[in-house]
Amino acid sequence: MDTTIKCNVMKHLALIVIILLAMGVSNANATNLRGQVVRNSGGRYVPLANTRVDLMYWNGSTWVSTSYAITGADGFYYFNNLPPNTRFSILVLGHIYPSAQGSVIGNIAPPGYQDMAVIST
Amino acid sequence: MEYDNLDPLYKILCIALISLIPLIPAWGVYKIAPEDKFLANGDFSGFKINATGSAALYIVLFAAIYVQVNPIIVGIDSTRALKTQLNAFLNNKPWMVKYNLTLLDTGAHEIQQNEYAHYIQADSITCVPRPLVCSTDYKTIQFYIDNNDLNRKECCLKSMLTVNGYGTYSFLVNRSNATFDTTNRVITYSPTIAKVRPNLRQINDLNMHKIAVLSPSDNNKWTPQ
Numbered sequence: 276m277d278t279t280i281k282c283n284v285m286k287h288l289a290l291i292v293i294i295l296l297a298m299g300v301s302n303a304n305a306t307n308l309r310g311q312v313v314r315n316s317g318g319r320y321v322p323l324a325n326t327r328v329d330l331m332y333w334n335g336s337t338w339v340s341t342s343y344a345i346t347g348a349d350g351f352y353y354f355n356n357l358p359p360n361t362r363f364s365i366l367v368l369g370h371i372y373p374s375a376q377g378s379v380i381g382n383i384a385p386p387g388y389q390d391m392a393v394i395s396t
Numbered sequence: 397m398e399y400d401n402l403d404p405l406y407k408i409l410c411i412a413l414i415s416l417i418p419l420i421p422a423w424g425v426y427k428i429a430p431e432d433k434f435l436a437n438g439d440f441s442g443f444k445i446n447a448t449g450s451a452a453l454y455i456v457l458f459a460a461i462y463v464q465v466n467p468i469i470v471g472i473d474s475t476r477a478l479k480t481q482l483n484a485f486l487n488n489k490p491w492m493v494k495y496n497l498t499l500l501d502t503g504a505h506e507i508q509q510n511e512y513a514h515y516i517q518a519d520s521i522t523c524v525p526r527p528l529v530c531s532t533d534y535k536t537i538q539f540y541i542d543n544n545d546l547n548r549k550e551c552c553l554k555s556m557l558t559v560n561g562y563g564t565y566s567f568l569v570n571r572s573n574a575t576f577d578t579t580n581r582v583i584t585y586s587p588t589i590a591k592v593r594p595n596l597r598q599i600n601d602l603n604m605h606k607i608a609v610l611s612p613s614d615n616n617k618w619t620p621q
Binding site (some may be wrong): 309311313319320321322338342343344345346347349350351352353354355356366368369370371372373374375387388392393394395396 | 554556558562563564565566567568573587589591592594598599602603607608609610611612613615616617618
């Protein structure tokens with residue numbers, strides 16, 4: 276009788292552990308980030324192509340560039356497989372966006388993207 | 397136990413066969429017409445020959461076939477040397493990086509197969525390093541990299557792909573996100589690169605002041621430390 280009870284308890288515990296692990300796995304997404312850089316030309320915004328965009332992470336005391344992208348003809352840039360809940364910012368032509376405090380990478384399952392606000396130089 | 401070097405056996409087999417083949421007609425002559433007068437005399441490779449009957453026939457046939465032996469053995473040796481050189485080349489050939497690409501429309505649905513050719517062409521995409529070849533379905537892109545780039549301790553390769561209409565994708569190839577086939581020297585970047593077509597109408601919304609932009613100011617000026 277005691278043995279049977281112990282077996283049932285172990286089975287339930289194993290099931291709980293499996294469910295918890297599955298939840299952990301399902302939350303381990305990597306987020307893709309994209310945005311557009313434009314410039315103001317005669318009162319109209321036009322895409323800014325071939326411009327370097329740096330992805331910056333906060334290391335506790337300063338922003339550090341970890342990778343960069345070059346905007347395409349449409350002004351868009353992309354960064355892929357970013358860890359969610361990480362504080363980041365975008366550096367374009369000497370300015371940090373969205374602000375000096377940066378923003379946080381959300382948890383968006385690919386192929387979806389986290390969209391940055393449009394940056395105007 | 398390796399069986400990759402059977403050339404010495406091939407050589408022995410060639411010599412054995414060439415030595416045994418003339419025996420067949422010589423034996424035939426010995427059995428059928430032992431009285432026939434075959435005569436063979438002269439010099440052969442420094443040996444004085446004076447033979448009759450089936451022995452003479454054997455010697456003549458052996459001599460005729462012998463002149464073919466050397467080129468065959470030399471051919472085996474040179475083939476072996478070529479194989480060694482080829483293996484040395486293959487073992488040191490540049491690594492090839494391969495990655496798979498999926499293009500999605502603005503609704504994040506994969507585009508039609510026949511649309512891939514419109515976007516993926518060797519002369520219309522920008523890839524760093526330069527693309528070597530695109531697969532026939534335009535979904536796999538390959539390029540060579542310098543061996544020195546992989547020999548570095550951190551073994552991390554920066555690459556970038558720009559597809560017209562889809563923008564740029566930068567990625568790092570390292571041992572945690574790529575599989576290394578050391579036999580064929582092929583690195584396969586594990587995640588499939590999925591590119592979503594950007595919403596190009598966004599620029600229209602901008603100019604119609606429907607959405608706001610972030611602008612440079614003194615507050616977000618960055619000074620490297």
